Amino acid sequence: MHKKIAKAVTSSLMAASMVASSVAALIPMSAAAGNCLGQNDFDDGIGLPWHICVTNPAEQKFDISGGTYNCTIVNPGxxxxxxxxxxxxQFRHRSLHIEQGHKYTIHWEVDATSAGELHTHIAPLSGVGGVWQNNSEQWEQGWNNVKISEGHNEFDSSFTAKETLEVAEWAFHYGGAGPYQPSDCFPKDTTLSFDNMKLECETCGSEFVSASKTPCLWDPTNELGVITPRSDVRINQVGYFVGADKKATYATSEEKSAVSFTVKKNGTAVFTGKGKPIGFDKDAGDYCQILDFSSVDEPGTYTIEVDDTSNTFLNPKTK
Ligand SMILES: [Zn+2]
Known part of the structure; x- marks a missing residue:
């Protein structure tokens, strides 16, 4: 009973912060206390922050209709x-925060037009290491893909985070055969319809605490429904060379003033800088900013982070 009251209070606080947001109408009011996601169901036709992602030559079609997010595998890659x-x-939701020791519950549903299997995880954007995968509470024990039946599938799971992930994703991988994947996850032309996605932090949702103490809860001002600008850090895929200029591009679908960015090694910031906006790039079809981190010159693997977007790269090459 006590817990219930506390939840109600937190819930109304969240509602208040939604009203303060200029796009309050876009935020699903079904957001419950403890909710860590920006979108739970797709009843109002809004998919973001959920989105699909493919690597060439893989191809997906998607539409958000009938209250579900429908992904059709045109080419599994x-x-x-x-x-x-x-x-x-991939189908994924980024900008999540996972806090060490916090307890989470998960629910997800998918309707599949063919049986198959997929991999799902909550992990850093690099996908390396994480806190939950394939419905397993233990990352290390979750290597087997989740079997998906033709028709309706529902899953419930929970985990306690072993570590804090400042920026995490919940991703579903269902492409073609390759490393760690002996066969295609699904036949070509399979449609996966996702619905009722839930990631709730019981720890954050269980007490009356200020927003700063509920780091896992979705902040409606963070990434805003349909008007969310798409953004992306684009790096040199082959890495960077010692002594040479090192630049990445930060691309957004809407014009943005100069962003701050951080280059991290093993989670520790080694360089911070400001983007240099260069306006709309016709070839890229995006507004672009140049992120110059030429002074980072020690060989290693780094992460570059801009707001909620990050990308891992090998840098610099020693040759
Ligand atoms: Zn939490």
């Missing part, structure tokens, strides 16, 4: 088709 593996086709 995978090694034999010139792609890589199951991660060539």
């Amino acid at each position: 995978g090694k034999e088709r010139g792609g890589d593996s199951r991660w060539d086709c």
